[in-house]
Amino acid sequence: MEQQATQQLTADQITFWKVWQDYKQNHPLKPSTINLYEYCLRHSLPDWIYSGLKEIKGADVFQKHQTLTKTDAAQADLAFRFVKAIYKFAIAFYDDEEGNPLITVDPTQKLSALRAWNGLKRRTGRIPPEKAATWWQALEELPDAARDHLRLLYLTGMRKKEGSALKWENVDLTAGTMTLMNTKNGSDHVIPFSTYIWDLFKKRHDKKTGPFVFPGTYIDSPLSANDRTYHKVVESTGIHFAPHDLRRGFMSTAAELGLQVYTIKKLLNHSNTDVTYGYYVADINKLRESIQTINDELMRWATPAPATSA
Numbered sequence: 001m002e003q004q005a006t007q008q009l010t011a012d013q014i015t016f017w018k019v020w021q022d023y024k025q026n027h028p029l030k031p032s033t034i035n036l037y038e039y040c041l042r043h044s045l046p047d048w049i050y051s052g053l054k055e056i057k058g059a060d061v062f063q064k065h066q067t068l069t070k071t072d073a074a075q076a077d078l079a080f081r082f083v084k085a086i087y088k089f090a091i092a093f094y095d096d097e098e099g100n101p102l103i104t105v106d107p108t109q110k111l112s113a114l115r116a117w118n119g120l121k122r123r124t125g126r127i128p129p130e131k132a133a134t135w136w137q138a139l140e141e142l143p144d145a146a147r148d149h150l151r152l153l154y155l156t157g158m159r160k161k162e163g164s165a166l167k168w169e170n171v172d173l174t175a176g177t178m179t180l181m182n183t184k185n186g187s188d189h190v191i192p193f194s195t196y197i198w199d200l201f202k203k204r205h206d207k208k209t210g211p212f213v214f215p216g217t218y219i220d221s222p223l224s225a226n227d228r229t230y231h232k233v234v235e236s237t238g239i240h241f242a243p244h245d246l247r248r249g250f251m252s253t254a255a256e257l258g259l260q261v262y263t264i265k266k267l268l269n270h271s272n273t274d275v276t277y278g279y280y281v282a283d284i285n286k287l288r289e290s291i292q293t294i295n296d297e298l299m300r301w302a303t304p305a306p307a308t309s310a
Helices: 016-025 031-044 058-071 073-093 109-113 129-141 144-156 160-164 195-206 231-237 243-256 261-268 284-302
Strands: 177-180 189-192
Touching: 016 031, 016 073, 031 073, 058 073, 058 109, 129 144, 129 231, 129 284, 144 160, 144 195, 144 243, 144 284, 189 284, 195 284, 243 261, 243 284, 261 284
Parallel strands: none
Antiparallel strands: 177 189
């Protein structure tokens, strides 16, 4: 960490925005992480952006966290993990001329002392098979990019942000593959198409308007990683889900079908410390067979054959 000269700074000049700019310069953050933290700052803590860190007290932190929790407990914890990181950095980074820290107190300690963190348990949800057809049909209520994005997550188990950032230059309609670039575990990830995925991409390609498979508000920008239009489906169907539940559903279905653990990990791009796994090289066509098997089952639930009259 390359520390800047701070002899002319006073504690009053150390604002959230100032610290956030210095934090970014001294941490190798992915663009997605920067976007997430700035979303927290602008949407959860807009009145603190230009506040001095010394102005904010433990009571302020507790009250703000409680207010955010009433709307979204997970977002409240996320926002204040960001605040905690900002204070930890500021305490270490900014010194006076004698080498003493200009910021000495982290007010988020109040949340720990009062055990106020929401500490949400890990989600275990998925789209129930018996409700998959209702859910699939309800996606038609959404704009086509949001609809097809969720359908792709259902069929591949990919992470939400990896899907929304997908560009046409990384889709090979001839070979039937897509490549997710710079994924969470640091590697590029090739996913073969099933017939369902192929059909989805061909239909989207016929009307493509820009570089992104799932464009956002503007044709040259991707669907927002913070897109919340899926809430419309929750409201209309009563089926409570989040995009990551689709990843769990894909993985659970693969396991229930008896696919090898290594194959499932390869399809989901899971990192693994198992030495044997490091020697496992999956043939793309074998992976295609596996994803087709999984998709056949998922689509059997999502688009059941119409009942025939006797």
